[in-house]
Amino acid sequence: xxxxxxxxxxxxxxxxxxxxxxxxxxxxxLTDLTEEMGIQRPSLYDTFGSKAELYRDALMAYQAGARAxxxxxxxxxxxxxDSLRRFLATAIPDSVNDRKGCxxxxxxxxxxxxxxxxxEVLQKHFLQVQTLLARYVSAGQAAGEISLDLSPxxxxxxxxxxxHGLHVTARTTADPAILTARAECGLSALLP
Amino acid sequence: xxxxxxxxxxxxxxxxxxxxxxxxxxxxxLTDLTEEMGIQRPSLYDTFGSKAELYRDALMAYQAGARAxxxxxxxxxxxxxDSLRRFLATAIPDSVNDRKGCxxxxxxxxxxxxxxxxxEVLQKHFLQVQTLLARYVSAGQAAGEISLDLSPxxxxxxxxxxxHGLHVTARTTADPAILTARAECGLSALLP
DNA sequence: ACTTTTCTGTACTCTTCGGTATATTAAAGT
DNA sequence: ACTTTAATATACCGAAGAGTACAGAAAAGT
Numbered sequence: 001x002x003x004x005x006x007x008x009x010x011x012x013x014x015x016x017x018x019x020x021x022x023x024x025x026x027x028x029x030l031t032d033l034t035e036e037m038g039i040q041r042p043s044l045y046d047t048f049g050s051k052a053e054l055y056r057d058a059l060m061a062y063q064a065g066a067r068a069x070x071x072x073x074x075x076x077x078x079x080x081x082d083s084l085r086r087f088l089a090t091a092i093p094d095s096v097n098d099r100k101g102c103x104x105x106x107x108x109x110x111x112x113x114x115x116x117x118x119x120e121v122l123q124k125h126f127l128q129v130q131t132l133l134a135r136y137v138s139a140g141q142a143a144g145e146i147s148l149d150l151s152p153x154x155x156x157x158x159x160x161x162x163x164h165g166l167h168v169t170a171r172t173t174a175d176p177a178i179l180t181a182r183a184e185c186g187l188s189a190l191l192p
Numbered sequence: 193x194x195x196x197x198x199x200x201x202x203x204x205x206x207x208x209x210x211x212x213x214x215x216x217x218x219x220x221x222l223t224d225l226t227e228e229m230g231i232q233r234p235s236l237y238d239t240f241g242s243k244a245e246l247y248r249d250a251l252m253a254y255q256a257g258a259r260a261x262x263x264x265x266x267x268x269x270x271x272x273x274d275s276l277r278r279f280l281a282t283a284i285p286d287s288v289n290d291r292k293g294c295x296x297x298x299x300x301x302x303x304x305x306x307x308x309x310x311x312e313v314l315q316k317h318f319l320q321v322q323t324l325l326a327r328y329v330s331a332g333q334a335a336g337e338i339s340l341d342l343s344p345x346x347x348x349x350x351x352x353x354x355x356h357g358l359h360v361t362a363r364t365t366a367d368p369a370i371l372t373a374r375a376e377c378g379l380s381a382l383l384p
Numbered sequence: 385a386c387t388t389t390t391c392t393g394t395a396c397t398c399t400t401c402g403g404t405a406t407a408t409t410a411a412a413g414t
Numbered sequence: 415a416c417t418t419t420a421a422t423a424t425a426c427c428g429a430a431g432a433g434t435a436c437a438g439a440a441a442a443g444t
Contacts, residue, residue: 002420003410024302026218030402040423042404047421051402099305108363109301110216113291122364150377157370158377165357171300172314178349185342185350189381194390195440222432232393237433385444392439400431409422414415 009047010061012037016048017058021103024110025055055111056121062103063125070132080140081187084159087133088183091166092176105167130156137190147192155190162186201239202253204229208240209250213295216302217247247303248313254295255317262324272332273379276351279325280375283358284368297359322348329382339384347382354378 015037019028030051034041048054070087077083093099100106104122112119133156140146146155165186166179173179207229211220222243226233240246262279269275285291292298296314304311325348332338338347357378358371365371 002412002418003422004412005421006410024218026216029400031400040421041402043422045403101301101305105360106301108360109293109298112363113293119364126364154373154377158374161357161361161374162354162378163357164360165353165355168297168300168356168360169353171304172311172318181346182350182353185346185381186354186378189377194388194442195392196442197391198440221430223430232391233432234434235392238391243432387442387444389442390440392437394437395435397434398432401429402427403429404427405425407422407424409420411418411420413418 005047007037007039007043012039012044012047013054013057013061016054017062017103020055020058021062021106022100024106025051026110052115056117059103059107059118059121063121066104067125067128067132070129074132074136077136079145080136080143081145081191083136084133084140084190085183085187087159088163088166088187089180091163091170091183092179093170099171101171102164102167105164108164126160130160132156133159140190144192146190150190158189159186197239199229199231199235204231204236204239205246205249205253208246209254209295212247212250213254213298214292216298217243218302244307248309251295251299251310251313255313258296259317259320259324262321266324266328269328271337272328272335273337273383275328276325276332276382277375277379279351280355280358280379281372283355283362283375284371285362291363293363294356294359297356300356318352322352324348325351332382336384338382342382350381351378 016033019033019036023032030041030044033051033054034044037044039047044054048057070090073086073090074083077086091102104125107118108122112122130153134152137146137150137152137155137159141148141152150158162183166183169182170179208225211225211228215224222233222236225243225246226236229236231239236246240249262282265278265282266275269278283294296317299310300314304314322345326344329338329342329344329347329351333340333344342350354375358375361374362371
């Protein structure tokens with residue numbers, strides 16, 4: 001009973017994600033958000049609670065989407081090392097317009113230090129990604145493509161740190177060739 | 193002639209640097225800034241022009257200080273590789289309180305994408321750091337400590353990307369041992 | 385001592401911020 | 415058809431945002 005919602009919650013959340021992703025938490029105003037989401041302020045507060053909660057939800061939605069995409073991407077690799085190489089390549093912007101970076105990296109820098117809940121959300125996500133990557137490291141070790149010096153989880157954690165660095169570097173470095181070279185150099189640490 | 197300034201410009205700038213470093217550009221209010229700097233609003237505008245210009249000046253002051261510190265730090269290494277290891281270790285926070293990260297990384301994420309001038313300031317600084325690091329890579333290669341696969345500048349650029357990643361990782365990873373392990377793994381890419 | 389110039393401090397501007405009260409509209413249950 | 419319940423839209427709130435006008439205060443030059 002009662003009037004039905006005039007918008008799809010997940011669509012609105014996806015739009016909010018775009019705004020926060022591009023502008024960050026502080027710089028994204030409610031006007032920015034409601035205009036992009038196509039809903040009114042009270043609808044936003046009714047559905048999402050507050051700006052901070054919306055931000056958390058947006059971040060988590062982004063993470064879920066990113067993991068699903070990553071899952072597919074890794075499976076497409078011809079070899080374990082190729083999969084990991086493709087993973088690193090996702091940090092290299094396709095076009096000049098595509099300069100939003102990684103929402104998780106942005107959130108780590110902007111909000112993780114003073115928002116405990118966001119920090120937790122990020123930690124959980126990063127751990128899941130690390131675990132996912134570790135499976136490919138393990139497969140690579142079994143295939144003799146990857147050195148046995150490190151445990152799969154340690155190697156995966158290192159790859160996570162490496163891609164974080166690539167995301168930061170991409171903000172001031174336009175040339176994809178440079179980024180590719182740095183990814184390749186970083187990857188070589190895992191080879192036998 | 194005229195009244196003399198009641199504050200030292202570089203002291204005030206150093207205080208402003210702290211505020212921007214910790215809070216970022218958007219989240220740092222003029223009230224935050226003037227209170228910390230110990231000056232009044234008109235003095236700030238008179239001396240620094242605007243919030244944006246103050247931010248740029250603060251960032252540049254930080255960079256100059258960071259390069260001077262880096263110069264000294266690198267010289268203290270027992271070997272070229274040890275110097276580079278010490279460089280990477282600067283991304284590992286000493287205490288739990290020390291969670292400001294690297295101002296340059298923060299600026300890369302928060303402002304570089306939509307502020308061309310800041311992007312340039314960052315590019316210049318990173319290039320200088322890269323050049324500085326390259327000298328130690330080169331020395332390491334001459335000493336046979338570092339592989340000859342990469343040019344000194346390429347290897348130095350890679351180290352820059354790696355330390356960026358460490359700074360991001362440090363925001364959600366408290367344990368210094370994990371960070372040290374990742375730095376070591378990254379460094380191993382340069383060894384013969 | 386006096387004038388001039390420059391900095392300081394108070395108080396203000398207008399705008400935008402995040403968040404909400406209220407009235408209206410529309411869908412569901414009876 | 416009518417009541418109930420929930421979502422919408424308009425309009426507003428106090429607080430805080432960046433930036434400034436203006437008067438008083440202090441240092442330099444004469």
